[in-house]
Amino acid sequence: MRHEGVPIIDMLKQEEGSILVFSHENPDADTLGSALALYLFLKKKGKKVKVGCKDRVPHFLDFLPHSDEIIELPTPEVFDTGIIVDASGFYRAGTEVKAIKKVRIDHHIGGEFYGIYDYVDPSAPATAYIIYQILKVWDESAIDSQIAECLYAGLATDTGFFKYSNTSAETFQIAKELVEKGADPHRTYMMFSERESLGKMRLISKVLDTLNLYEDGLIAGIIVYDSFFKETGTTYPDSEGLVNFPRSIEGVEVAFALIEKPDEGVWKASLRSKEKVNVANIAQKLGGGGHKYASGCKIKARSTAEALDILLSAIKEELKQEYSQKVQCPA
Known part of the structure; x- marks a missing residue:
């Protein structure tokens, strides 16, 4: 030890x-x-x-x-x-x-x-x-x-x-x-x-309707609105693991789940990386933390669009740095 x-x-x-x-x-x-x-x-x-x-x-x-x-x-x-x-x-x-x-x-x-x-x-x-x-x-x-x-x-x-x-x-x-x-x-x-509720299954269905790709498929994300929890009879803990759906798409390097938390006045962002990108750097820039492949943070924003813009800007910046470093490396 x-x-x-x-x-x-x-x-x-x-x-x-x-x-x-x-x-x-x-x-x-x-x-x-x-x-x-x-x-x-x-x-x-x-x-x-x-x-x-x-x-x-x-x-x-x-x-x-x-x-x-x-x-x-x-x-x-x-x-x-x-x-x-x-x-x-x-x-x-x-x-x-x-x-x-x-x-x-x-x-x-x-x-x-x-x-x-x-x-x-x-x-x-x-x-x-x-x-x-x-x-x-x-x-x-x-x-x-x-x-x-x-x-x-x-x-x-x-x-x-x-x-x-x-x-x-x-x-x-x-x-x-x-x-x-x-x-x-x-x-x-x-x-x-393997103990998911029917409500969790319905939550997954709603969340997958928000799935989008960005940056030519390098980024994939979902949005979990507070109304989804109310409509399906679920709660915040039921959002655990949902970020793995966008992460599983071929070609995606960074996946995120943006979860509305009106009780705190923030959006919770869960970030996942497959291999190349250190999502801990992204989370730290936004006041959070975690690991290279799994991190999270909270974003204060007045709207979904603002929260999404803040998050995507940070992800794109990290992607740009990662790929520019790869290009600059000698063969």
Whole structure:
């Protein structure tokens, strides 16, 4: 294990006060799986720990062990230590978190740093991978089947069930170890991917009607209007994964889903890249972040047209830089 993980282990072993492990808003499997795994492990170690999230656990993640123990944030309690997982900073909780000591465990590039207890490794395929390394060094025997299930869910989904470019031989090795400890690959896939509602199917139908290509097919995108959720009886979490439809089109290098969020007065943009373009650069220019192949941001705009123009301008700029660099490279 890399030496960066040692300080956080020592700190947590010595912590006698209250601990909050929490996820980013609009949670995915990596943030909730990582948070729950660390929470369950710390409970086994006798720590005074809670696990929290601003948003309700979405249907596609309610199979995670002990997800019913996640408390709703914000809470008036002031914790001795607050640990955000799979996020670029405390602000990604989407609400206030009161903690005397701040810690970040993450695999995103950049973001906020709080001190020597942070463990940020952008080369890791998922935050669940980092959590597993920490727990394995601390006490591998304490990683039971429920902790393994949480970690496997995070690792599997953040690698596209081992299809994305962040999948390596070591990723498979970690998955193997988690399965040996009790994770169930078939159940995880079924619970995550094959429990869609009829409303979600109708939402997909409406969203696909907005599908458009730009820049001679290098860019593809969809728009998810708030009215679509109301008309189909769905909610924002049901937009999870919709960006993969435009991404699957042949010839597309950058895909996006532009999702209306009137409650926040913003449009949420989910960005995906197949290979050549670093969408993290696009997201960062618009105040967001993420990875080379999967990133996101929020856009403040008065209309759909304005939000779309802002997003497309940033994507086109990155495409132009990427292709101009290729042209300038010597043969």
